[in-house]
Amino acid sequence: GAGVSQTPSNKVTEKGKYVELRCDPISGHTALYWYRQSLGQGPEFLIYFQGTGAADDSGLPNDRFFAVRPEGSVSTLKIQRTERGDSAVYLCASSLMQSGSSGANVLTFGAGSRLTVL
Amino acid sequence: GQQVMQIPQYQHVQEGEDFTTYCNSSTTLSNIQWYKQRPGGHPVFLIQLVKSGEVKKQKRLTFQFGEAKKNSSLHITATQTTDVGTYFCAEYPGTASKLTFGTGTRLQVTL
Numbered sequence: 149g150a151g152v153s154q155t156p157s158n159k160v161t162e163k164g165k166y167v168e169l170r171c172d173p174i175s176g177h178t179a180l181y182w183y184r185q186s187l188g189q190g191p192e193f194l195i196y197f198q199g200t201g202a203a204d205d206s207g208l209p210n211d212r213f214f215a216v217r218p219e220g221s222v223s224t225l226k227i228q229r230t231e232r233g234d235s236a237v238y239l240c241a242s243s244l245m246q247s248g249s250s251g252a253n254v255l256t257f258g259a260g261s262r263l264t265v266l
Numbered sequence: 267g268q269q270v271m272q273i274p275q276y277q278h279v280q281e282g283e284d285f286t287t288y289c290n291s292s293t294t295l296s297n298i299q300w301y302k303q304r305p306g307g308h309p310v311f312l313i314q315l316v317k318s319g320e321v322k323k324q325k326r327l328t329f330q331f332g333e334a335k336k337n338s339s340l341h342i343t344a345t346q347t348t349d350v351g352t353y354f355c356a357e358y359p360g361t362a363s364k365l366t367f368g369t370g371t372r373l374q375v376t377l
Contacts, residue, residue: 181364181365183367189369189370190354190367190368190369190370191309191354191367192367193364193365193366193367196363196364203363204363204364207364239308239309241309252299252314253299253314253358253360253365254311254314255309255311255365256311257308257309257310258308259307259308260308
């Protein structure tokens, strides 16, 4: 598509429930990133995919968080046993940059999925 | 881990005044990127700086990378209401890796 698409745009859930957030990157972009942004804060890195594999998952806060990108395109961020502290906007971004390349790695962000855990 | 601090956290200016935000790191930065996030929007890439002492301009925006590559600044000349938003710097280590965002500076511009 023309841009990075994220669904749902808004998700309200109860504490303890399971949530899936979807990201459809720009066609042809090999790199895909998940960030989390709380109100008044900068985006916080969660995980980065190069193709189908997670190249860096060091930002995932704990084992309740998991992300997949099985065919190297669409990615799903999965959160188990949600907690109130998980409430934030989850941002997905994609870029053309491939491993080993130099130059500007321009991230194009989606509009985000706002998660509210009650 | 790497922390990139920005100052000020917030600035309110009258339209036509200048604005500067500073990005500081305790360690050397490989590359620095700048993003703008409008209220309710998502971050949008502005520029990447790579070389020590580099200066780049985009119309009324001037971006600088410090000589020691430990700081960067974004200066807006004669602000307009369309400049409203939060400006983030982000460290990019290079070779397709994660960006580490700064704390951001929120700019408010009034007539």
